Structures are given as structure tokens and as C-alpha cells.
Amino acid sequence: MHAQNGPPVAQPESRRSRRRSRRTFAAVASATAAALLVAACGATGGSGSGATDTAGQAYDANLTYWFWGESDIPGITKWMQGMATDYTKLHPKVHINLVPQSTSTLIGAFQTAAQSHSGPDVDTQWATLPTLTPYWDKQATPISDYVPSSETSQWLNTNENTTGGKVVAMPLYLIGVPLVWNKQLFREAGLNPNDPPTTWSQLLADCAALKAHGITPLGMGNKDGYFGAWMFAIFAKQELASLSNLESAIGNTGQFTQSQLDTVLTNLYTAEQELVQKGYINSDVSSLDLTQGWQLFPQKRAAMSLTTDGNAMSWAKTLGEDNIGVEAPPTWGNGALASTYDVTQSSDEFITAWSKNQAAAADFLAWLHQPANMSSLYQQTGAFPADKRFPVSSITDSMAKELYQLDTSKTSVWLENYLPPQVDNDADIPAGQMILSGSGSVSKAVALWNQVLKEWRTEQPGQFQQYKAWAANGS
Amino acid sequence: MAPEMPGGGSTVAARPPGLIRAARAKGWPYLFLLPAVVAIAGIFVYPLIEVVRYSFYAGSVGSLSYVGTANYVSLWQDPVFVQSLMDNLKLLATVPIMTVLALVIALIINSQIRGWRQYRSIVFLPYILPATAMGLTFGYLLERNGVLNTFLRDIGLGALAPDWLGSGSIVVATIGMVIVWQQLGFGIVVFAAALLGVPTELIEAAKMDGAGWWQVQRLILIPHIRRVIEFFVILEAITMLSAVFTYVYVLTQGGPGNASSVVEYYIFQNGFENGAIGVASAAAVVLLVLASVLIFFYLRLRLRSEGGAK
Numbered sequence: 001m002h003a004q005n006g007p008p009v010a011q012p013e014s015r016r017s018r019r020r021s022r023r024t025f026a027a028v029a030s031a032t033a034a035a036l037l038v039a040a041c042g043a044t045g046g047s048g049s050g051a052t053d054t055a056g057q058a059y060d061a062n063l064t065y066w067f068w069g070e071s072d073i074p075g076i077t078k079w080m081q082g083m084a085t086d087y088t089k090l091h092p093k094v095h096i097n098l099v100p101q102s103t104s105t106l107i108g109a110f111q112t113a114a115q116s117h118s119g120p121d122v123d124t125q126w127a128t129l130p131t132l133t134p135y136w137d138k139q140a141t142p143i144s145d146y147v148p149s150s151e152t153s154q155w156l157n158t159n160e161n162t163t164g165g166k167v168v169a170m171p172l173y174l175i176g177v178p179l180v181w182n183k184q185l186f187r188e189a190g191l192n193p194n195d196p197p198t199t200w201s202q203l204l205a206d207c208a209a210l211k212a213h214g215i216t217p218l219g220m221g222n223k224d225g226y227f228g229a230w231m232f233a234i235f236a237k238q239e240l241a242s243l244s245n246l247e248s249a250i251g252n253t254g255q256f257t258q259s260q261l262d263t264v265l266t267n268l269y270t271a272e273q274e275l276v277q278k279g280y281i282n283s284d285v286s287s288l289d290l291t292q293g294w295q296l297f298p299q300k301r302a303a304m305s306l307t308t309d310g311n312a313m314s315w316a317k318t319l320g321e322d323n324i325g326v327e328a329p330p331t332w333g334n335g336a337l338a339s340t341y342d343v344t345q346s347s348d349e350f351i352t353a354w355s356k357n358q359a360a361a362a363d364f365l366a367w368l369h370q371p372a373n374m375s376s377l378y379q380q381t382g383a384f385p386a387d388k389r390f391p392v393s394s395i396t397d398s399m400a401k402e403l404y405q406l407d408t409s410k411t412s413v414w415l416e417n418y419l420p421p422q423v424d425n426d427a428d429i430p431a432g433q434m435i436l437s438g439s440g441s442v443s444k445a446v447a448l449w450n451q452v453l454k455e456w457r458t459e460q461p462g463q464f465q466q467y468k469a470w471a472a473n474g475s
Numbered sequence: 476m477a478p479e480m481p482g483g484g485s486t487v488a489a490r491p492p493g494l495i496r497a498a499r500a501k502g503w504p505y506l507f508l509l510p511a512v513v514a515i516a517g518i519f520v521y522p523l524i525e526v527v528r529y530s531f532y533a534g535s536v537g538s539l540s541y542v543g544t545a546n547y548v549s550l551w552q553d554p555v556f557v558q559s560l561m562d563n564l565k566l567l568a569t570v571p572i573m574t575v576l577a578l579v580i581a582l583i584i585n586s587q588i589r590g591w592r593q594y595r596s597i598v599f600l601p602y603i604l605p606a607t608a609m610g611l612t613f614g615y616l617l618e619r620n621g622v623l624n625t626f627l628r629d630i631g632l633g634a635l636a637p638d639w640l641g642s643g644s645i646v647v648a649t650i651g652m653v654i655v656w657q658q659l660g661f662g663i664v665v666f667a668a669a670l671l672g673v674p675t676e677l678i679e680a681a682k683m684d685g686a687g688w689w690q691v692q693r694l695i696l697i698p699h700i701r702r703v704i705e706f707f708v709i710l711e712a713i714t715m716l717s718a719v720f721t722y723v724y725v726l727t728q729g730g731p732g733n734a735s736s737v738v739e740y741y742i743f744q745n746g747f748e749n750g751a752i753g754v755a756s757a758a759a760v761v762l763l764v765l766a767s768v769l770i771f772f773y774l775r776l777r778l779r780s781e782g783g784a785k
Binding site: 111137287288422425431436438460461462 | 533534535536537538540545546549553554555617618619620621638639640641642643644727728729730731732733734743744745747748749750751752753754
């Protein structure tokens, strides 16, 4: 019907029809938007809360990142700086100030920052107890509070930093600790260059043959105490049936007693003392840091060494891949853990409890684990990323393949990770120094462990109780 | 009620204006001192009170629990603390060595041998070197197969080439040698400056009376700078007790096996590495008491010698 000289007047029925159309249109538009939103969330693998939506979120933050890794993986600091730059391109309002840390002040610097609740937004610490202890002291926020399990489940070795169902820190890379030997020096000593020592008695026999030919069998450095700590990590565990043995002794829960741990330590330090007294370790082991002692091997001044995957690959380039071999450290003990290898994430990255930019920090850390970034980590540094999505086919170098095979073929335990930092600093390290420098007896070294454990339980009652609870829950 | 004065004034004695002015004048110096007092209280007194307070607690900052004197008891039961204290006391043996060496060299320089000004600058150089550079350098020099030992072996003195920093039995002595090397310059400059203040007439008179060089040093110069020597001895003794952390940290980090740990390093290890603030604070209080004893002795010595001089 049309109004006289005007447009047709809408009939009530048409008005209703238009209202209906508008409602229908609004419903369809809303549904479409919702679907798009769900699709977008799905694409980045996140859920509503704790999403690592690097494309969508517009973070505005200045992040201070205390980063350590160069001693493990030469070149990783440069890689991380590149990552920070790339992330800022994606998030122009996020600035990341990377502050490389030194090995000797890694723990102390963080402790100082923690006491004033100021300092970095993100910190690196060594795995397990050096990371869980700050969390128990309310100095760290679990990354799993921000990053969903669909993402953290892709990370390797998160068990080393999990407590109470929370993943406290993010692993970045994995390093194995193989025994490396110089095949040419083995040949000169009349040894089969393709037959490395796989048992302790074979090791002693090979050392004797090398020494008889004027070749230093083992080249290491222990001025900073880390070689001694490695000996504990690699060999003491071989006398244990499971990790819970150590946890029980440390937590004083009774299943594995202090006396039993003393026996393990006594056997370990006696074996170390034998190596020193027979001259099977370089005579200046107590004058050289771990990294200085490592230089003896590529300089052909030592026939064997215990080192990281990265160093092994670097030495293969220096000496020629045909001239060096890598193998698991020899079997020494009789416990069930004697069959495990020695791979650890070594260090990990966590968010500090006082950071005002926790979500942004978590987003950056999770972004590092994007497959392209993990691939670039390997390509630039040779480090094996701690991520299931890393394509093994990327590894083409034969030495790297061999090392990756070692790293992934069996279960790994790095025993030192399970020591409270105070026990590691005050017992593990100095006890090893006593033995390797000849300045203390085996009994004195073991007594030091007893004293330090007693002190830790008294001086850090909160940590002690948390350790016991964590160990009781299957750690 | 106060009697009225003619003209309506009160007879209550008003304070004479001069007293008010005098009171204000007395107060002004304190007012000027106030910023310094506040700064000192903030920088020294408050932290001191907090350290003493923390020494009665266990745990990390943020989760402390009161334990009374347990930290002090556990200190004396801790072989590492006892070792650290003994190491500090061993380092006190460097004080007489430093004092005698610095005095002898200062006396020689004071004799104004040719080039004495240059020698005085050269011997002071180690004192101004940064500790990290010194630590790195000596760390390399004193390695078991480092420069020094290689040289000793080359000249047939291999028997004198121990592991200077890696052997528990001699590491403290080695650190002591490095301390003497660095601190000597300070002593020489202090003594040389004091010797310059000795009246020349005394020396001339002694020479006219037939005194030889050594007699002049022993009977005129050294007695004249006795107070400076006392001051240097006490200062270096306090240094050996409470200011050797840098040497230990850069050279050995307390190793091998705590053999070169000193009380400051023990405090650092517990307070900063382990977060055991209670034990660290208790050790700091013990160190403060020991240093205070030394300062007390020095002040007594000063008073006695000033009293004798009167």
C-alpha cells in the first residue's frame, strides 16, 4: 500500500519482518565472530586464560631477563639476543633487556635480588632444586600458570622442574655429558681406538696404559669445584636404586639412611682418590676451572674428558671427527640408576614472583619454543632443543647424530639437580675439591656432607619441609 | 596571681631575650649535624641493628623463624666457620711482614737515593690495581703449570713449584703473599710521608754527634713515626680480619675444599649464595666484635701514648 504521493507505507507485517531480519543478521554476525575467535585461539594452541597468543595480545612491557647459557652452549647468548629482537618486532611495545650472567654469581645474584624483591622479570637457574627452591621461597611464579598444558606438554624434561602439579620453569635445551676420547692418543698408547672404557676397571686399565706412554689420561679442571660435582652426578647415582634413595637421605625420611648415603659417598671419593693418586688426572686439576681443564683435550694434552655435547661437537671439528669418539661414561656402580645416561636441561627459565609483567614474560618464553625458533637454536648453536616438535631430521652432522642418539636412547638422571643448592654449594663442591686436591681425606669429605645436611635442615626449615613434601609426592 | 605593673604589664619574669638567642644558637650546630646523623643512622646504624636482629632468626628473608642464639651455637660447631676464622688469624701473620718490609723500603726511599720519587710511585702501583685484574693475573701466574712454576722448573728449582692455589696446605700463605704484594705500597707511602715530617735538625744533630745511617733510622726516625706505625699495624690487622674477601673471591673462592675460606667469604656464601641470612648475620656480628676489640686496643694504645707524652 502506498501513501498518497509518498513512498509506500510499510505494513506492520513488513516492519516485523525487518526487525526479524535485523535480529537474524545480528545473530549470524555474532556467531561468525565467535567462530572466528575460537578458530584464532585454536590456531595458537591456547585457551582463554593463560593463552600464548603471540599474534593477538598487545603486551606493553619492559622485561629484564637474567640469562645464562654460554658456558653450556657457546653462542646461545647471541641466539637469545636475536630472539629478543625478533619478538620485539612482533610486539613493538615489549622491550627485552638481556643481561648475561656468570656461572660463579648465577645463584648469588638471584638470591640478592630475591631478598629485595627487585631485579629481573625472567631468570635462569640450574634445573630442579636451584629452580624449585626459589619457588618454595615464593620467589618464582610457575610458568604453567600462564602457559597451557597443550604447550608445556611439548617441552622435554619438564619433570625436572615440576612440583605440586605445576611446571615452574621452561627448559630450553638438553645437554648430555659423554665421555670423549682421542683415538689417535689411544693408538699411541697401544689401545684399540674404537674400544672406549665402558666399565670402571677398563677405565683404570686404559688410564694405566696411557700414563705409561706419557699421556695424561683424563683432562679436567676443578678449581671451581664443578668436575667434582660432575663426578657425584655421574657416578654416585650408579650406586642408587632410584632417585628416592637420595631424596630420602636428604629429606631424612628413613627409607634410605644417612649411613647408606655415607657408604655411597665413601665409595665414590675412594675411587676419585685412586684416580688422583695414580696420576690419571692432570696434575693441575685444582688450578684450572672446568672450562680451562676442558682445553687440554682439544690441545691433545689429555686423552679423555667428560664434557658437554656442544664441546664434543666443537672438538670433533678441531681434531677431526674420525679422531674422537663419544660414549656414555663408564659403569661404576651396581644400582639400578647405573644404566641411566646423563642428560639434563641443565638450566631453565622462570618468571620471578615480583615481576609486574608475568603474562608478557610467559608469552615470550613460550614463543621461544615455537618450532621455527627451536630450529634456529639448533642451527645457530648445535644445542638440542628441549622440544618434542624439533625435527630430528634437522640433525645431519654425524657427531651430532651420535650424541643425539646417546641423549635420547635411554632414561637420564643428573643427580646433582636433586641436591638443595646449599648442599650442592657447601658439601658437594668442596668435598670434591678436598679429594681432587689431596687436601682432605675421604672421611673428612663425607663428614662435611653430614655437617652441611644437618645445617641445611636447621638453617632452612621451610626448604627442608618443602623438600620432604616434594620428595614424598614422587618429586 | 601576678601583681600588676604600672601601665598594665605582668610581673612574671619573662625569659630574657638573650637566653632564647643563646638556646637557639646552641641548637643550630645540632641542626646542621642532623642531615649527617640521619645519613649515618640510615647507612650504618639501621643495617647494624638489622644484622643483629637477623642473627636470631633462621630461614630465608620472607620466611624467617626465631631461633634465639642457635645460630651462634651452630657457628662454633661448624668446622667451616672455625676454619674461616683460623684462616683470618693466619693472615694476621702478614701484618708484621708487611710492616717491616714497608718500613725498610720507606727508610731507603727517605734516604733520597737517586730516583726515589719514581720508586715511590712504582711501589704504590699495585695498591691501585683493581682486584679483579690482580686476581686474574695471579690466578694464571700461580697455576700449577703456570708462568711462575714453569720458570722455576726451567731453572732447576722444580722442588719449589707447588700448586700455589690448588693445595690446601699452602693456599692461605699464597693469598697472604698476594696481599703483602698489594698492600705494601700503601704502607710505604704512609711511612714515607711520616718520615718527611721528622725535623731535619734532629737528623743533622745526630750525624754531627757521629750517628751512622742505621743509628739515625733506629733511634731517631722510627721512634718519631711510632704512632704512624701503630696506626698502620692496627689498620692492617683489621684489614686481615674483615677486608680480604676480594682476594679470596677472585683467587680461590674459598677453595680447595674451604681451605682458604675466611669469615667474610663464609658470610657471603651463607648470606648471598645460600640465603641463610641468620647464620650469615651471626658470623657478621662475631666479626664486628673481633674488629671492635682491635679498635679498642688501638684507642687504648693511643690514649696511653698521649698520656705519656704529656
